[in-house]
Amino acid sequence: DTGVSQNPRHKITKRGQNVTFRCDPISEHNRLYWYRQTLGQGPEFLTYFQNEAQLEKSRLLSDRFSAERPKGSFSTLEIQRTEQGDSAMYLCASSPTGFPEAFFGQGTRLTVV
Amino acid sequence: AQSVTQLDSHVSVSEGTPVLLRCNYSSSYSPSLFWYVQHPNKGLQLLLKYTSAATLVKGINGFEAEFKKSETSFHLTKPSAHMSDAAEYFCVVSDWDSNYQLIWGAGTKLIIKP
Numbered sequence: 594d595t596g597v598s599q600n601p602r603h604k605i606t607k608r609g610q611n612v613t614f615r616c617d618p619i620s621e622h623n624r625l626y627w628y629r630q631t632l633g634q635g636p637e638f639l640t641y642f643q644n645e646a647q648l649e650k651s652r653l654l655s656d657r658f659s660a661e662r663p664k665g666s667f668s669t670l671e672i673q674r675t676e677q678g679d680s681a682m683y684l685c686a687s688s689p690t691g692f693p694e695a696f697f698g699q700g701t702r703l704t705v706v
Numbered sequence: 707a708q709s710v711t712q713l714d715s716h717v718s719v720s721e722g723t724p725v726l727l728r729c730n731y732s733s734s735y736s737p738s739l740f741w742y743v744q745h746p747n748k749g750l751q752l753l754l755k756y757t758s759a760a761t762l763v764k765g766i767n768g769f770e771a772e773f774k775k776s777e778t779s780f781h782l783t784k785p786s787a788h789m790s791d792a793a794e795y796f797c798v799v800s801d802w803d804s805n806y807q808l809i810w811g812a813g814t815k816l817i818i819k820p
Contacts, residue, residue: 626808635796635810636750649807684750693738693757693800695808697750 595619597698599685605704606675613671614701618687625668626695627660628684636684642668643690675705708733710799710811718817725784727814729797732778739780740798741771750796756780767791792818
C-alpha cells in the first residue's frame with residue numbers, strides 16, 4: 594500500500610494524558626499536512642511541512658499541540674495534557690511540491706475520556 | 707480572502723436520478739478547485755480537480771464538475787445516483803493567496819433513497 598499511513602487508527606486516552614500520532618506520507622511527497630475534523634464539520638487545518646521545515650504552525654490550536662517532521666519523511670503530532678475537547682479525527686495528508694491537491698490518510702480518531 | 711460556500715448541507719435524491727451538489731467560491735487569483743468525498747468513518751478521497759485546464763472536469767465514479775468563472779461556481783454533478791454515493795462531499799479551493807493551502811467548504815451530505 595503506497596498511500597498515506599496513519600497510526601494508530603484509534604486512540605482512547607484519559608484526560609490529562611499526552612498522546613502522539615504518527616503519519617507516513619506517500620514516498621517522495623515533500624509537503625505534509627495535519628488537519629483536525631470534528632463530527633459534522635470539514636477538516637480544520639493545523640500545520641504543514643515542506644520537507645523538514647514547518648512552514649505554518651499558527652493554526653495549531655494551543656501550545657499543547659506540537660508537530661515534528663525531523664528527517665522530512667514521517668511526521669508526529671503530539672497533544673499534551675489532553676482535554677475532552679480534543680476528541681476528534683486527526684487527519685494527515687501529503688502532496689508533491691507544485692501539486693495543489695493533497696492525498697489523505699485514514700485518520701486517527703482520538704477519544705478523551 | 708479565499709472562501710468556499712456549499713449551498714446545501716444535505717441533498718437527498720432517489721437512486722438512479724441526477725445529483726447536483728452546489729459550490730461557490732471566492733478567490734483573488736486563479737484558483738485550483740477540488741471535490742473530496744468522505745464515506746462514513748473513512749478518510750478523504752479526491753474525486754476530481756480543476757487546475758486551469760478544461761473547465762469541465764471528469765472525476766471518478768461518474769462524477770464531473772464545471773468551473774464557471776463568471777458565476778464563481780464549481781458544482782458537482784452525476785447523471786445517475788447509486789446507493790454507494792451516499793457520503794459527505796467537500797468543495798475545496800486553493801490559490802497563491804492562501805499559499806496553496808486548502809480552504810474547505812462545510813460539506814454536503816448526500817443521501818440516496820432506494
